[in-house]
Amino acid sequence: MKRIDGKKIAEEIKTAVKEKVEKNFKNQGKSVPKLACIIVEGNKASEVYVASKEKACAFCGMESLIVRLAEDSTEEKLFAEIDKLNNDKTVSGILLQLPLPAQLDADRATNRISPQKDVDCLTYENLGKLFSSKHKIAPCTATGIIKMLKHEHIEISGKRAVVIGRSLLVGKSVANLLEQENATVTICHSRTKDMQKITKKADILIVAIGKANYITADYVKKGAVVIDVGINRTEAGLVGDVNFEDVAPKCSYISPVPGGVGPLTVACLMENTLTCAENQEK
Ligand SMILES: NC(=O)c1ccc[n+]([C@@H]2O[C@H](COP(=O)([O-])OP(=O)(O)OC[C@H]3O[C@@H](n4cnc5c(N)ncnc54)[C@H](OP(=O)(O)O)[C@@H]3O)[C@@H](O)[C@H]2O)c1
Numbered sequence: 147m148k149r150i151d152g153k154k155i156a157e158e159i160k161t162a163v164k165e166k167v168e169k170n171f172k173n174q175g176k177s178v179p180k181l182a183c184i185i186v187e188g189n190k191a192s193e194v195y196v197a198s199k200e201k202a203c204a205f206c207g208m209e210s211l212i213v214r215l216a217e218d219s220t221e222e223k224l225f226a227e228i229d230k231l232n233n234d235k236t237v238s239g240i241l242l243q244l245p246l247p248a249q250l251d252a253d254r255a256t257n258r259i260s261p262q263k264d265v266d267c268l269t270y271e272n273l274g275k276l277f278s279s280k281h282k283i284a285p286c287t288a289t290g291i292i293k294m295l296k297h298e299h300i301e302i303s304g305k306r307a308v309v310i311g312r313s314l315l316v317g318k319s320v321a322n323l324l325e326q327e328n329a330t331v332t333i334c335h336s337r338t339k340d341m342q343k344i345t346k347k348a349d350i351l352i353v354a355i356g357k358a359n360y361i362t363a364d365y366v367k368k369g370a371v372v373i374d375v376g377i378n379r380t381e382a383g384l385v386g387d388v389n390f391e392d393v394a395p396k397c398s399y400i401s402p403v404p405g406g407v408g409p410l411t412v413a414c415l416m417e418n419t420l421t422c423a424e425n426q427e428k
Contacts, residue, residue, distance in 0.1 A: 147394050148298070150373075150401040152290075155297045156409035160206055163416045167207045170424070179238040179423035180209035181265065181415070182231045186224065186250065188217035191379065192243045199241070202412045208419060211237065217247055224250060225258050232260040238423035239265035241415065244315070262426060265418045268314060276319065279326055282425060283418045288319035290410030291352060291373055292327065298399055300350070300371055303328035308345050310334045310361070310387075311354035316375055320352055341365070359389040363396050371399045375407050 171178045181203050183196050196212060203210035213227055231240050240263045246252050256264075261271040267285045275281040283289070295302055307329040311317035317333060325331045329350065334341050336355075345351055345365040353361050354375035366372060376387030386403030394400050401407055 147397050148399045149394070150294055150298060150399055150406060152294060152401055152406040152409045155294060156290075156413035158297075159293065159410070159413035160202060160416055163208075163413075163420050164206045166420060172207065176427075177236060178208050179419050180211060180236055181239045181241065181419045182211040182213060182234075182237045183241045183243055184213045184215065184224070184227060184231075185243045186215045186217060186219055186246050188247055189243075189245060191377075192245075196243055198412055199415060202416050203419075206416045206420075208416065209236075219247075219250070221250055221254070224255055228255065228258045232258075232263060237263065238426060239263050239419040241265050263422055265415060265422055266315075267319075267418070273314065273319075277322055283421050284323055285315060285319040286414040286418060287316050287354075287375060287407060287411045288323050289414040289418075290407055291320050291375070292323050293414065294373065294401060294407065294410055295350070295371070300399060302350065305329050305349040306347055307331045307350040307352065308334060308348035309352045309354070310341070310345065311352075311356075311375070313354065316354040317352075320354070320375075324350070324352075353387045355387050357387055358385050359387070361388040361393060363389075363392045366393055366396050368396055369398045370396070372397050373401045373407065374403050376403060377408060 167178055183199055185192055185196050200210045231237050240259045244252055256268045261269045264272050267283050276284050307324045309317050309321045312333050312335045321331045321333050342365050346367050348370055350371045352373045356376055358378035358380050374386035374388040378385050384404050
């Protein structure tokens with residue numbers, strides 16, 4: 147069994163971004179790419195995520211701008227901030243940190259972002275391009291998972307992949323990218339019957355459900371590749387959706403939590419910000 151080192155792969159991606167920023171922006175006398183993160187206050191985990199994005203921007207030599215809104219902000223207020231960033235020529239990418247408080251509709255707000263600056267590829271326009279294989283960027287977490295598999299030289303083409311979870315942010319997006327890499331993909335969700343029967347056939351099992359330690363060895367085929375996307379805060383600390391100790395001995399490769407998909411999501415956000423900046427130059 148190999149434990150995949152997501153942190154190390156993420157460092158490699160960020161270093162490549164940093165070099166491109168230096169070569170194609172700084173050394174050319176151009177202003178560096180800038181990522182704007184909007185955070186509506188009230189979610190502790192979001193604060194941590196935004197701080198790590200800010201840190202990654204600094205590492206890559208890119209600018210970051212954090213826009214903070216009060217927890218009770220109206221949609222009008224949020225839209226006004228998004229519009230301001232859409233019209234700001236110094237901003238290359240906009241990320242709206244989810245989840246939002248109940249009075250705000252995440253779908254409507256995400257789609258207010260200009261598709262050219264939509265760094266997580268979640269507007270309907272960009273998802274349409276993704277699902278028609280016409281995309282220049284894809285959602286960060288899904289992109290990170292594919293990069294992780296490729297980094298480890300894990301064959302995807304012709305393999306049977308099972309994705310547990312069907313959110314646009316993770317499940318549907320990664321299933322689509324796997325299919326574009328010629329895997330045969332099955333998506334499971336909370337209404338799936340006899341899920342173990344399906345997951346036990348997977349050569350590659352991607353788990354994105356948001357339930358601590360839910361997937362045990364009984365769900366996994368011997369020799370499978372298991373990628374754990376889940377981030378769950380428990381009394382014992384941060385854990386994934388996969389019961390690592392139980393599942394790891396059965397796998398050929400497994401990604402841990404923390405130190406697996408999480409760092410790759412941030413690294414791919416940096417790459418997407420750079421791509422958005424390059425596209426806006428054209
Ligand atoms: N590592 C990273 O960078 C990263 C990035 C994003 C998200 N995450 C984490 O990944 C997890 C999933 O995120 P998300 O945004 O996709 O969550 P989500 O929108 O809540 O979606 C969860 C999905 O899991 C399915 N599900 C829930 N319980 C299930 C069960 N017992 N059996 C089978 N399917 C089940 C749900 O099915 P239904 O559709 O039927 O409800 C849903 O499709 C969370 O822990 C989140 O924190 C990590």
